[in-house]
Amino acid sequence: MFVFGDLMLSGYWKDSSIALFRAWSEYGLMTHIMKISGIYIVDGLPVRLAGTADYLLALALPLAVIGVCLAITHLTFRIRDIHTQ
16 A cells, blocks of 8 residues: 555655645655656656765665554564564
């Protein structure tokens, strides 16, 4: 659900007239994956990661999402489902 939703938002909102939707699409995980692989196209031209800041953002964004998801999971389940004894 998360990957499919992110893929839809990245694909459909990149050409939106609303600035918030365009910004959301620009920082989406799938947008960065497509930029790394070279299949992200804007105005008929492929867009790739250009500098160090782009690569750091492409690394930090997935790590932040994973951290937030793990924190939410930990707070939700509070390790009740894991029995070690």
